Structures are given as structure tokens and as C-alpha cells.
Amino acid sequence: MELIERLTLQDFIVILVFISLIIGAIINIVKKISSFFNKKDHKAKSSSIDVEQSFKQPHISTKKEKIDAYSTLFYLLIRDFTTRRNLIEQLEKIIQYNEDDWDILYGLNDFVMETNIDVLIYLDYKSEIEELEYQINSILKVNYPYYNIELPPASNYNEEACVSDYGVFDDYSYALRKGGLQLGFIDTDGDDYMIIVHKTQDRNTIDRLITTVGFDYYETIK
Numbered sequence: 001m002e003l004i005e006r007l008t009l010q011d012f013i014v015i016l017v018f019i020s021l022i023i024g025a026i027i028n029i030v031k032k033i034s035s036f037f038n039k040k041d042h043k044a045k046s047s048s049i050d051v052e053q054s055f056k057q058p059h060i061s062t063k064k065e066k067i068d069a070y071s072t073l074f075y076l077l078i079r080d081f082t083t084r085r086n087l088i089e090q091l092e093k094i095i096q097y098n099e100d101d102w103d104i105l106y107g108l109n110d111f112v113m114e115t116n117i118d119v120l121i122y123l124d125y126k127s128e129i130e131e132l133e134y135q136i137n138s139i140l141k142v143n144y145p146y147y148n149i150e151l152p153p154a155s156n157y158n159e160e161a162c163v164s165d166y167g168v169f170d171d172y173s174y175a176l177r178k179g180g181l182q183l184g185f186i187d188t189d190g191d192d193y194m195i196i197v198h199k200t201q202d203r204n205t206i207d208r209l210i211t212t213v214g215f216d217y218y219e220t221i222k
Contacts, residue, residue, distance in 0.1 A: 069212035101214030
């Protein structure tokens with residue numbers, strides 16, 4: 001108490017200045033520490049976002065990659081060499097003037113339907129089951145003649161049934177799987193179906209090829 005009473009006004013000012021300098025130094029240190037951790041955290045978050053985006057960004061295939069992928073797909077799906085060659089020649093013409101994946105796929109489908117090539121099954125969601133059975137049998141006869149497959153007859157279903165009814169695709173794919181084949185679906189993101197019949201052992205390759213040409217692949221499992 002006596003010490004405080006002896007302090008002059010000038011001493012108080014000096015002490016206050018000293019205290020303010022200490023407080024300022026402490027604040028500055030806190031700011032630097034905070035800045036260091038904020039930068040570190042921001043860098044970590046940026047790296048995480050970059051990695052996530054790199055996985056999310058789909059690979060845009062070149063025209064050559066698409067031609068190669070379709071050609072390999074035809075090789076796996078079509079038995080006759082001349083038919084494959086004709087379809088690849090048509091593919092090259094279509095891709096020359098089209099870059100849209102849907103235009104290429106549906107252009108191929110139009111050609112397949114016009115020339116009666118048994119490779120793509122195109123159905124509306126209201127298509128009759130008889131049409132599915134007929135097209136699968138046509139593909140089996142032309143491309144898989146040595147496979148012993150017994151499909152469920154369309155007559156097993158009621159007269160009003162259609163291909164989009166629950167269990168229909170499952171039933172046919174199950175029958176194919178018993179013989180080493182299966183149905184594969186090209187996801188057109190619509191109310192139609194683009195279907196192929198392929199060997200079960202080629203499933204992963206087919207998936208990769210369809211992804212390369214710009215579409216998702218899915219299957220029925222029963």
C-alpha cells in the first residue's frame with residue numbers, strides 16, 4: 001500500500017504502457033497461432049475437396065475411345081464377322097457427325113433395327129412380354145447357337161402383363177444365367193429399355209465398355 005502511494009503519475013503511465021505492450025504482444029502471438037492453424041485447416045479442406053471432385057468428374061471419352069469400346073462390345077456380342085464389320089463401319093459414320101452419346105447409341109439402334117441385326121433389344125416400358133421373348137430367342141439363335149437356354153414362355157404371364165412388370169426381366173435373366181448368359185441393361189435414363197444378351201463371364205468388361213461410351217450399366221440379379 002505504501003509502495004502504491006509513493007508512485008507518481010508518471011510511474012503509473014510507464015506501468016500502463018508496459019502492460020499495454022505485453023497485452024499487444026500476447027494478442028499478436030495469438031493471431032499468428034490462429035492464422036497458422038487456419039491456413040493448415042484450409043489447406044486440408046482444399047485438398048479433400050480437390051480429391052473428391054477428381055473422383056466425381058467423369059472421364060470424357062474421345063471419339064477413338066468410343067469407337068474402340070463399341071467395336072470391342074460388338075466383338076463380344078456378335079458372332080458373325082461380317083455383321084460386326086458392317087456395324088463398325090456404320091458406327092464410324094455416325095460418330096463422324098455426332099458427338100452426343102445418345103445420338104450415337106440411338107443412331108446405332110436405328111441401323112440395327114433397319115438391317116435386322118440381332119444385338120440390341122429396344123423396348124418401350126409397355127412392350128409385350130412376347131416381344132422380349134422373341135428378341136432374346138433371335139439373339140440366342142444367331143449369336144449363341146451352342147448354348148442350351150430354356151426361356152420362360154410369355155404365356156406364363158397374364159394377358160395384360162408387360163415387360164416392366166415386377167419380376168419379368170428377373171425371370172428371363174435367371175433363365176439365361178443358368179446357361180452362362182445374362183441380360184445387361186444400358187441405362188438411357190428414360191422409360192425405354194436398351195438391352196443386350198452377353199456372357200456372364202464378360203460382365204465386368206461389358207460394364208467398363210458401356211461406361212466408356214457414355215452410359216451406366218445395370219443388371220438384374222435373381
